[in-house]
Structure formats: C-alpha cells, structure tokens
Amino acid sequence: MxxxxxxxxSEETFENGVVIYRRGDKAEHTYLLKEGKVDLIGEDGTVxxxxxxxxxxxxxxxxxxxxxxxxxxxxxxxxxxxxxxxQPLEAQLQNxxxxxxxxxxxxxxxxxxxxxxxxxxxxxMNALAKDLAETAE
Amino acid sequence: MTKVLNRRSFFPGxxxxxxxxxxxxxxxxxxxxxxxxxxxxxxxxxxxxxxxxGGVFGEMALLDNSPxxxxxxxxxxxxxxxxxxxxxxxxxxxxxxVIRMMLVVMIRMLRNxxxxxxxxxxxxxxxxxxxxxxxxxxxxxxxDDGDVTAH
Numbered sequence: 001m002x003x004x005x006x007x008x009x010s011e012e013t014f015e016n017g018v019v020i021y022r023r024g025d026k027a028e029h030t031y032l033l034k035e036g037k038v039d040l041i042g043e044d045g046t047v048x049x050x051x052x053x054x055x056x057x058x059x060x061x062x063x064x065x066x067x068x069x070x071x072x073x074x075x076x077x078x079x080x081x082x083x084x085x086x087q088p089l090e091a092q093l094q095n096x097x098x099x100x101x102x103x104x105x106x107x108x109x110x111x112x113x114x115x116x117x118x119x120x121x122x123x124x125m126n127a128l129a130k131d132l133a134e135t136a137e
Numbered sequence: 138m139t140k141v142l143n144r145r146s147f148f149p150g151x152x153x154x155x156x157x158x159x160x161x162x163x164x165x166x167x168x169x170x171x172x173x174x175x176x177x178x179x180x181x182x183x184x185x186x187x188x189x190x191g192g193v194f195g196e197m198a199l200l201d202n203s204p205x206x207x208x209x210x211x212x213x214x215x216x217x218x219x220x221x222x223x224x225x226x227x228x229x230x231x232x233x234x235v236i237r238m239m240l241v242v243m244i245r246m247l248r249n250x251x252x253x254x255x256x257x258x259x260x261x262x263x264x265x266x267x268x269x270x271x272x273x274x275x276x277x278x279x280x281d282d283g284d285v286t287a288h
Contacts, residue, residue: 008235009235030239030242032238056238056242059242059243062243063243084235084239089235089236092235092236095233096232096233096236097228099225099228100229103196103240104236104239104240104243106192106193107243107244108243110243111246
C-alpha cells in the first residue's frame, strides 16, 4: 500500500513567495497542504481563498484533464505539500473494489457538472434554482 | 462464500430517505427510477436529478457521516439493492488512502455547493483526518472569505 501511494503522491516543499501554478496553466496536480500557507489569487489580483494546513487545493486537476487553472497559487509561508498525480491515481482506481471505483467516477462526474455550473453568475444560479422549483411542482 | 444481497421494493411516490435523516445505507438501482429532490431557499423543492438502473445513490452520507443532503423518492416502481454501512466501511478500509481522501474531498465540495445557491467557502479541514491520512495536521479551521470556485 505504501508503494502504491508513493507512485500517486510526492512530497514537495515550496519557499515563501513561490508560485506553485498560474492562472491559465494546465491543471495537472491536486495538492494537500501539509504545512504552511498558500494564497489562491483570482483574475482581478485579489485573494480568493487562503489555504491552511490540512486543506486540499488544485482539485480541478482531479476532475478534468483539459481544465486550466482559474487561480494562481502563491505560497505565503514556507510550505510542504503532498502532490497528487492524476494518471497514477486513475491507474490505482482500476485496482480498487469496483464499488469504490464506481463511486469515484460518479463523484467525478458530479463535480464536472457542478464546476460548469459554478462558472455561472449568481443571478443565473438563482434563476435556475427557481426554475427547478417550478418544474418540481 | 455466497453473499446474499438485500433488496427492497418501492411503489411510485415512496420515500427511500428524507433530507436530514441520518444515513446508514447506500443503494444501487436494480430497476425503476429514483428522483433526488432538495429543499431550496424559500421552502420550494427542486429536482437534483434521477438515478437510473445501475446507478448508486445515498453513498455520500456514509463516507462523511453527514445527514442525508436530499430526499430520494421512487419515481416509478423500483427495486433497490441495499449496501449496508458495514460493507462500504470495509471496502473503504481497504482502499488506497489517497483515493479515500479524494472521495471525501469531492463529497465535501458537492455537499457545500448543493447546500447554497449563494456560493460560500469550502472548509476541508477534516478531510485528511476523515481519510486517516498519516501525518497531516488538523488545520486550525480558519475562516476565509473566498468563494467556492475550484482552483
């Protein structure tokens, strides 16, 4: 199990100030921040979210092969990350219990749909929710 | 060793579980169709989707010990295969820890997104702990003001 995990993950350290990925880069890895702090910066240059130790970021890479980073990830305190590679993760999924693998796929699919929805502005989301409510009647 | 699968039948309109219930089982649709419904802001109900034969639902509550996030209603006469919690937990125990962690990550994101139309921050501090991932600290649980856009 340890060997399998070490194929899928690798540990990386980043110094304060380092940019882990930039907006527009291809989303290849998902990260678990073990120590330190990372700022996720949006298009307008403001900090969209600050990642604290124990949290995951860069999860777009998990869901979509062709996705581009929406945010720039910049380290604001010396950090240690667990970097998760998509291809080995997918390969490992083939070795897992079929129920677990199916579950993973379902959730990936749901995430994909939701991410597309998240690109919608708030007014449109509210209108959609209203439509859903009306349809359900 | 033969495994006996537990099956349950439902008539159209039967509720499999209510939003807010404590969940202890996952289901696979053997036949029929299940509508997943959620209460929206303002007290109205919206359909999140349908589960067709071969589809799994109800698994989210098992993985992160949260209450049911939606109501499942039989749209047509349906037969469901019941997957008990003990079975899911046993499977998870044998699952690669990174995969286990990413399952919980995805569930937490989906749960947060579906709960509010007004998108708010996702706090994933318990994720690594839930997956029992070695030597990852529990975060201090700081509040951040960012939105829930995937990064």
